[in-house]
Amino acid sequence: MMTRAAIVVCWVLAIGLALFLVLPLAVIAAASFSPTPVFDLPLSGASLRWYGRIGRLDGFWPSLFLSLQIALLSTALSLVAGTLAAIAIARGKLPGATALGTLLVSPLMMPGLVLGIALLQYFRMIGFTATWSALLVAHLVVTLPYVARTMIAGLSRFDFTLIEAARTLGCTYAGSVIRVMVPALAPSFLISGLFSLLASFDNYPVSIFLTDVRSKTLPIRMLQYIEEAPDPTLAALSTLILAGTLVLLLISDRLVGLHRMAGTAD
Amino acid sequence: MSEAAPHLVISGVSKRYGAATVLERVDLTIRRGELVTLLGPSGCGKTTLLRAIAGLAPPDTGTIALAGRDVTHVPPHRRNVGVVFQNYALFPHLTVAGNVAFGLKVRGTPKAEIDLAVRRALALVKLGHLGGRRISALSGGQQQRVALARAIAVEPDVLLFDEALSALDRKLREEMQVELRRLLQEVKATAIFVTHDQDEALTMSDRVAVMNKGRIEQLAAPRELYARPASLFALNFVGLSTRIAGQVVGAQDGMVEVVTPVGRLSARGAFQPGASVIVATRPEQLRLGADAGANSAAGRVRSVVFQGSRTLVDVDAGAGASLLAELSGREAEVPRVHDEVRFAWPVAETFAFAAEAAP
């Protein structure tokens, strides 16, 4: 039983923390509408001029496409491979299944920098120098754990008597999987896909070691812009990314409920 | 089909998992509209037999016929059985009504008919008002009813219950036992219950099949099962009893004379002289005092347990033998602990069983 005072303290802390995390985002969003070329709050009227300049940033489009390409592709591959791996680990009578599961998820616990350096060294060693492919493989290492972890959890919570129940009610085995197992696992699938997409799209520490001058992912390109010419264009771009992420989150919430993503409820 | 016609015929069904024989040549015939319980200790093969009937675990040998059709090799989705699982196995992504409609939807029943059937099934289990609820928003007892409604809605040829009531608390379970029996008789369902609770078996069923190590030891109406157990196992598993070991010294016309530590006893049973047997009787057969022509034994009262309408008296008859007597509330005198007493009981209610290791 929590006392009233403890509850109040908890809420104040939570709200304070949320403000601390959200305020910078709000400031960036506000600054993106600034009419002047300095990071400033647009007190004297808003302007969209910086948004118009995003597309004219040097190398912006190739970087955006590269990032989207890598994010979508690595997510798609992770979803397939991660789901199959999860089935083998959670369901199959695989020797050492637990160890395998831990191994698969372990990159999550590794600092990105370490992972990036290690991959760079390793790729050099085996002569794997194609930037695009190296980037894809590296991002697979980053995204696969998200999918594997979520799908293993989802599968181990799945009650296989549901399939038997469906079969006795008139479903074939395949029909039972489609009618019962797929709906039950769809939230895990969507959520892990979303996590994987975001993890890849905004990955910096791993990508930085594997990109070259001609192919830079968007986060790396953005850092370069900051160093070269800090003006509100970057704030505008950040705001757009933020808005895109919000839209994705809202869609997922509609589809499966955000509480599942936070893992605070079943 | 007439009421008495065999509806479910299981013959010679065996099943093994690896080296373990889980079902051994099980024969069981169930009439239309009958409620039969499979009663037995954990691991005796009850669930396995149920799964064989449902088609979820086909037997290695033997045949299963349902409603006049050999279904031994028919997959579960074409058997028309209804199963109520121990954990209910309700579909969490569907509402109460969605769960109940599931079987009919899969069968391609027209929507109007589905709606009608769902409403009827939910009304039957008294959940008509909860059709739109999510499964996670139901109590255990309500989930149990939804599982039942879902199984009934498809009008299966046989309903199978695997420890369907065991997850409910005691009071609710006893209520559901009575209600379930009434409901199943109302819809004229043929049903098999699996349980290891003897009270549930006696309450719910027309006949009880006592299972032991993959075999059916006895199939009988509850009253007969209690009064005429066919084996020591059945005797022990259902109800209380007095059991005294001894040696057969005379045999005639289905009766045996047995020498025991408490004296010479007569019992029903066919054994050769010299055989080691257990002589047994039910506690309510014992009466205080001697009685010419009846079996009797004396001893010192070890404990007296008052249970309202009855009193249980445990007597130390010496040489490791004990007597268990149940005296009804009408009995004038009830002995006290340490009293020296003599009990008598009718020869016709005394049985001899081959002495085997008790379970």
Ligand SMILES: Nc1ncnc2c1ncn2[C@@H]1O[C@H](COP(=O)(O)OP(=O)(O)OP(=O)(O)O)[C@@H](O)[C@H]1O
């Ligand atoms: N799929 C399986 N693989 C191997 N052995 C099994 C399998 N299913 C059941 N068994 C074994 O068969 C035996 C009978 O199991 P079953 O589930 O039929 O028992 P039960 O009578 O239902 O017991 P309980 O009352 O505990 O549910 C057990 O020894 C069990 O270990």
Ligand SMILES: [Mg+2]
């Ligand atoms: Mg069982």
